[in-house]
Structure formats: structure tokens, C-alpha cells
Amino acid sequence: MIKFAFMLSIARRHQAILDKLQEKGYVNVLDLCKGLDVSAVTIRKDLKLLEDKGLLFRSHGGASLHNPYINERPVNEKEHIQADEKTRIGKYAAHLITENDAIIIASGTTVMALARHIKPQGHLTAITASLSVAMELNRHPETEVVQLGGTLRKSSSSVAGSFGEAMLEHFSCSRLFLGIDGIDLEFGLTTTSVMEAHLNQKMMRAAQKTIVLADSSKFGRRGLGKICQLDEFDQIITDPGAPGHFIKALEEKGIEVTIA
Numbered sequence: 001m002i003k004f005a006f007m008l009s010i011a012r013r014h015q016a017i018l019d020k021l022q023e024k025g026y027v028n029v030l031d032l033c034k035g036l037d038v039s040a041v042t043i044r045k046d047l048k049l050l051e052d053k054g055l056l057f058r059s060h061g062g063a064s065l066h067n068p069y070i071n072e073r074p075v076n077e078k079e080h081i082q083a084d085e086k087t088r089i090g091k092y093a094a095h096l097i098t099e100n101d102a103i104i105i106a107s108g109t110t111v112m113a114l115a116r117h118i119k120p121q122g123h124l125t126a127i128t129a130s131l132s133v134a135m136e137l138n139r140h141p142e143t144e145v146v147q148l149g150g151t152l153r154k155s156s157s158s159v160a161g162s163f164g165e166a167m168l169e170h171f172s173c174s175r176l177f178l179g180i181d182g183i184d185l186e187f188g189l190t191t192t193s194v195m196e197a198h199l200n201q202k203m204m205r206a207a208q209k210t211i212v213l214a215d216s217s218k219f220g221r222r223g224l225g226k227i228c229q230l231d232e233f234d235q236i237i238t239d240p241g242a243p244g245h246f247i248k249a250l251e252e253k254g255i256e257v258t259i260a
Helices: 002-024 029-036 040-052 083-094 109-117 131-137 162-168 194-205 244-252
Strands: 026-028 057-059 062-064 102-105 124-128 143-147 151-153 158-160 173-179 182-184 188-191 207-213 225-228 235-238 256-259
Touching: 002 026, 002 029, 002 040, 002 062, 026 029, 029 040, 040 057, 040 062, 083 109, 083 207, 083 235, 102 109, 109 131, 109 173, 109 207, 124 131, 131 143, 131 158, 151 194, 158 162, 158 194, 162 194, 173 194, 188 194, 194 207, 194 225, 244 256
Parallel strands: 102 124, 102 173, 124 143, 173 207, 207 235, 235 256
Antiparallel strands: 026 062, 057 062, 151 158, 182 188, 188 225
């Protein structure tokens, strides 16, 4: 009878964890300890058992419903994911560009949405790793486009490598508009390419302010290449679907969060 009651208690605890996951999409070990009145060791064992059954994915300090690790996908496939959200994010970000500005635009489908909405005021200088962004901005006679050199990544239609990194040492710009593949509370900002991540780091050093453009599908995800920690950029523009606990954590680190 005692053993049956113990097993029932575990089953109820597991169901409570899964119910919380369905509600929030993410659970935190410490919050589960308080809510279920058990130790962190017990919760971690619960999460491992549930992961072994394929019901969740563990991460540092908690668990999520979705696999946090990202595989690289071609840009023409990615541009259809959260397309409306990316458009709103890009449109808002475009209004941050000032007259006679000098900016850096990284690569990705969200920064491409930004490029489509840029209406230059006076002379604009735009440095970019993205071939698509360069071609889009080249339509404006008053815009000077600086295309970074390097190895062409066919999956993203952008360049990466030492040539582009060396070029960035000669520039100082007001803002970097940075697209990412993942944002994780512990691991920070990431992309699927280590070479691209390194180029992004150089871009951050060449800009006075780093503005991250990320739709809500990027939250709780991790790519192979780490760009930076969460306290190393200035602003993030996202959509209303971004998880509340992420928004709170970013604001506590002094990051300006804009919901487009």
C-alpha cells in the first residue's frame, strides 16, 4: 500500500510538471521545487525520467517542450517561418535608422525584413554580410552599401571568415542589427555557424549599439556557434509570442525589450 501511494505521488508530480510545460512551454527546477514541495534532486530525476520517455527536453536549470538545439536550414525555408512577425520586427527596426546614419546589418531572414523597410533619410552607409541585404539596399541611390568579403555560405546567402572580420576593424558604426538562430537564458545568443558567430562578434565591436532582431520561435533555442552572453547587447525587438520569463530575465539584465 505504501509503495502504491509512493508511485501514485510520482505519477501526480510528473503530470503536474507536464501540465506546467503545456501551459508555459518551459519549466524551471527551482520553481518546481517550490510548487511541488520536493528537493531539486527529486525534480532533476523526474525531468530525466520524462526526457527518457520523450515527453520533454532538459536544459540547464529546467526543461522545455521543444528540442533547444537547432539544425541549419536554407534561407528560403526559414523566411516562411513566423513571416508576419519578422515583417513587423523589421518594420519597427527600420524606424531606428537616423538621417546620415552608418549601420551594420548581419545576415538572416529577420534582418532581410528590416532591409525591405528601410527608407533612407539623407545619406546612409550600410555594411553587411548578406548578399540579399546588399542587393535590396542597392536599390536606393542615396545608400552606400559595403559588402563584406569572405567565404560564401550557400544556406544563408551570406559571407563569413577572416576577410570580413579584417574589414570590420576599419569601421565604427552607430548600430548593428543582428539576426540570431537561438537565444538561451544560460548560453546566450547563438547561430548555427561558428564562423558566422565569430563574424557577429567582430560586428558588435564595430558598433556603438547592438540591436537583436528575433521572432519568438528563437527563444529557448541553441545553435552551435555562441555569439555573446545576454548582458552583452543593448536591445532586442521581438513579437508578442516571446515567453514572459525570458522578457523578465532580459529586462533584469538591463536589456531594452521592444515588442513589435
